[in-house]
Amino acid sequence: MTHGRATTVLPPPAPPLGPEACFIAHRSTVCRWACTLGADPQVAPDIVQEVFLRMLKSAPTFASAGAQLGWLRRVTANLVIDHRRAARPAMRLTGEVPQTERVPIGADAAVATAAMDQLSEMQRLVLVAKLADNLTFAQIAAELGVAVPTVKTHYLRALGAIRDRLGVGDSDPGLRSPVQRGVSS
Amino acid sequence: MNLVPPSRMNCDAFLAGLAEYLGDELDPAAQAAADAHLSGCAACRSQVDGLVRARDAVESMVPHAEHAEARVVGLAMPSEPPRLNLLRRVARPLAVAAGLAIAFGLGYAARGPAAMPPGQPIEQASASLTETYARAARSAPATSSLTWGLMSIANR
Numbered sequence: 001m002t003h004g005r006a007t008t009v010l011p012p013p014a015p016p017l018g019p020e021a022c023f024i025a026h027r028s029t030v031c032r033w034a035c036t037l038g039a040d041p042q043v044a045p046d047i048v049q050e051v052f053l054r055m056l057k058s059a060p061t062f063a064s065a066g067a068q069l070g071w072l073r074r075v076t077a078n079l080v081i082d083h084r085r086a087a088r089p090a091m092r093l094t095g096e097v098p099q100t101e102r103v104p105i106g107a108d109a110a111v112a113t114a115a116m117d118q119l120s121e122m123q124r125l126v127l128v129a130k131l132a133d134n135l136t137f138a139q140i141a142a143e144l145g146v147a148v149p150t151v152k153t154h155y156l157r158a159l160g161a162i163r164d165r166l167g168v169g170d171s172d173p174g175l176r177s178p179v180q181r182g183v184s185s
Numbered sequence: 186m187n188l189v190p191p192s193r194m195n196c197d198a199f200l201a202g203l204a205e206y207l208g209d210e211l212d213p214a215a216q217a218a219a220d221a222h223l224s225g226c227a228a229c230r231s232q233v234d235g236l237v238r239a240r241d242a243v244e245s246m247v248p249h250a251e252h253a254e255a256r257v258v259g260l261a262m263p264s265e266p267p268r269l270n271l272l273r274r275v276a277r278p279l280a281v282a283a284g285l286a287i288a289f290g291l292g293y294a295a296r297g298p299a300a301m302p303p304g305q306p307i308e309q310a311s312a313s314l315t316e317t318y319a320r321a322a323r324s325a326p327a328t329s330s331l332t333w334g335l336m337s338i339a340n341r
Contacts, residue, residue: 027258027260030257032254036243036246037246045256050263053263109243109246112239112242112243131244132247136208136210137204137208152205153204156204159239160236162242163238163239166239166242168238
């Protein structure tokens, strides 16, 4: 007996890569994430090494290649912030920007980089997935294991925080509330 | 996402699709509707301009990564630093202790008559050994415990 309902068989998720293959496949991607999150290009290769070294040390197990990529993105985001925070006391003491930070970037990018430190981990992950990897909100939601509206909320709040640091735009609460109403967290 | 036609779009409708607008996920019709709304609504435009500038600031970091990416391609897979496991941590002191024990045993064996030069009196050989060990203790204080053991045998 057949039922009218058609069943959709989803393809199985791609298996995760071994550490070496993962390094070769994703080292450039990790580097791009690091720079998008505000790491200096001089420091970014060190961060890439550190990310994969952490993978070797902790030997995490992944259910799929997507989960592996999500782990890499999360570790990269945390390491970039750690590096930036570690560099900050030196800047305060000497009053000058450390050598590794002296990279010509636009004024807005410099402010955005500083604002990254204030974002939540989820906001940073969404931002880098959207702007560095050009993933859709649905893809990001699937990777992070959250609802699509949640991803949109994080995206808008991250951009809003950077906008506030830039000191531009209308931050009238009357206009903000529909944004937050439109996308629940 | 399909937004309402531009003629009927109000601020709430526009802002409900703001994430898709900023994320370039609107279909062409919805994009046109949003653009039409923005052209006639200063409040929404002001809101969006700041967010677009913030987005562009972050996006400007992406091409910035190209220089670093070129360097990363030449990187080798980092190797895990060697970690001493429990066996190795125990084996090292055990090997040192075994070495000491062997040296101690050899020293004890050297005391026997067979190890002495023929015709040399035992008192003379013992004094010679004591002097040798004392010199060794002075030159290498780190091995003084071994030397002490050997001297105690020689002094018997």
